[in-house]
Amino acid sequence: MPRLLAIDYGIKRTGIAVTDELQIIASGLTTVDSKELLVFLKNYFAKEQVAKVLVGEPKQMNGQPSESAPLVDAFVAAFQQQFPEIPVERVDERFTSKMAFQTMIDSGLKKKQRQNKRLIDEIAATILLQDYLSRKMI
Template identity: 75%
Template sequence: MPRVLAIDYGKKRTGIAVTDEMQIIASGLTTIPSETAIAFLKDYFSKEKVEKVLIGEPKQMDYTPSESTEVIEAFVEKFKKSFPYLSIERVDERFTSKMALQTMIDSGLKKKQRQNKALIDEISATIMLQDYLSKKK
C-alpha cells in the first residue's frame, strides 16, 4: 500500500511527515529549507510509493486566508506542475504549531529544545497527518 505524505510548508522551513506502508502510523520525516522542497520530494518519490499528499492550508480563526496563504499557494502550483500524477488534499493547519509545542512540553523536552522551530514544523506535519488518518477510519 502506498504512503500518505503531509507537508507543512512555510516561508523558511517545511516540515514533512509520512505514514507507514499500511497507513496506520504518522511519523515525522524531516524538516527542510522551503526552497529545496520540490527537489527533496522528487528524490523521495523516486524511492517511495506515495498515493496522496496533504498540504496544510493556513486559515485565520474566522476561516479567512492567513498572511502566508500566498506563499503556500505558489508552492501548491509548483507542486502540481512537478507531480501532476499525485493526488493533493488541502488540510486545515490551524493550531498545529501550538499542538506541536504542547506535544514537546508533554514529552519532557527542555525549553532550549522546544525552541527548535524545525522540530515544531516536523511535528506539525505529523499532527496534520495523524488527524487525517483518524478521520479516515
C-alpha cells in the same frame, strides 16, 4: 500500499511527515528548507511510493486564508506542475504548531530543545497527518 505524505509549508522551513505503508501511523520524516522542498520531494518520490500529499492550509481563526496562504498556493501549483500524477489534498492546519509545541512540553523536552523550530515544523506535519488519518478511520 503507498504512503501518505503531509507538508506543513512555511516561508523558511517545511515540516514533512509520512505514514507507514499500511497508512495507519503518522511519523515525522524531516524538516527541509522550503526553497529546497521540490528537489527533496523528487528524491523521496524516486525511492518511495506516495498515494497522496496533504498540504496544510493556513487559515485565520475566522476561517479566512492567512497572509501566508498565497505562498502555499504557489507551492501547491508548482508541486502539481512537477508531480501531476500525485493527488494533493488541502487540510486545515490551524493550531498544529501550537499543538506541536504542547506535545514537546508534554514529552518532557527541555526549554532549549523546544526552541528548535525545525522540530516544531516536523511535529506539526505529523499532527496534521495523524488528524487526517483519524478522520479517515471514522
